[in-house]
Amino acid sequence: MKKHLLTLALCCVTSLSFANEEVKLEKIQVDTSNPAVKRGVEAFMDSCHSCHTLKYIKYQDLVGLGFDKAKVKEWQGDWTLDAPVMGMMPDDGAMAAFGKLPPELSLMARARDGGNNYLYSYLMAYYTGADGVTGNHVFPASKMPDPLGISSATEPAQRAEIAAKAKDIVSFLNWAADPHELERYKLGTYILGYLFVLTSLLFVMKKRIWARLN
Numbered sequence: 001m002k003k004h005l006l007t008l009a010l011c012c013v014t015s016l017s018f019a020n021e022e023v024k025l026e027k028i029q030v031d032t033s034n035p036a037v038k039r040g041v042e043a044f045m046d047s048c049h050s051c052h053t054l055k056y057i058k059y060q061d062l063v064g065l066g067f068d069k070a071k072v073k074e075w076q077g078d079w080t081l082d083a084p085v086m087g088m089m090p091d092d093g094a095m096a097a098f099g100k101l102p103p104e105l106s107l108m109a110r111a112r113d114g115g116n117n118y119l120y121s122y123l124m125a126y127y128t129g130a131d132g133v134t135g136n137h138v139f140p141a142s143k144m145p146d147p148l149g150i151s152s153a154t155e156p157a158q159r160a161e162i163a164a165k166a167k168d169i170v171s172f173l174n175w176a177a178d179p180h181e182l183e184r185y186k187l188g189t190y191i192l193g194y195l196f197v198l199t200s201l202l203f204v205m206k207k208r209i210w211a212r213l214n
């Protein structure tokens with residue numbers, strides 16, 4: 001019993017200390033437009049694809065976004081268009097380098113508290129400490145090396161460029177977590193239009209019928 005109480009007390013203490021360390025996430029406005037999502041695909045392929053897989057996104061989906069097949073072929077390598085976007089690092093290589101596997105990212109924009117704000121803040125939170133060691137304010141224990149190079153960027157223009165890239169990547173990962181969102185909006189508009197036409201027709205019919213009855 002005592003042991004259980006001790007464990008419980010320990011849990012409380014550790015969760016409290018986590019709460020204290022909680023960092024404020026930067027809030028961003030996610031650009032969901034097709035050009036932003038496409039820029040995000042390019043940035044993802046340059047900076048993230050070497051390690052991360054997108055389990056629920058196929059190369060074909062990138063064609064659907066408007067990339068031509070020749071461009072997609074550069075990312076696709078020997079995989080078919082039907083294959084999911086596969087990270088390029090083999091599992092044993094990743095285990096040797098990081099001691100864990102890079103997680104698949106297609107649902108990551110919904111998987112973490114803070115969603116898109118978390119993704120952006122995490123990518124931007126790398127810094128170089130006084131001792132020259134790279135750290136991350138948002139996820140201090142992160143085994144991921146700074147992928148966009150923000151920890152060594154000192155010039156404001158360079159930092160702004162990296163911030164824009166991080167935002168584009170979030171636009172893409174936000175799309176990846178729900179690729180049919182835009183289609184649903186479009187469908188919704190059609191359905192509203194249909195209901196409007198139907199209501200108008202019924203209204204005209206009702207008027208005619210009542211005109212005859214009067």
Ligand code: HEC
Nearest residue numbers: 047048050051098100101102103108141142143144147169
């Ligand atoms: C050199 C390999 C490598 C590259 C490149 C890389 N990552 Fe990672 N990433 C990792 C590893 C390893 C982890 C696991 C980190 C951990 O849990 O300590 C990870 C974890 C993550 C996580 C999950 C963090 C969490 O809360 O668990 C996100 C999100 C992420 N990466 C996004 C990205 C994005 C976006 C890019 C491109 C800008 C990228 N990564 C590039 C190796 C990489």
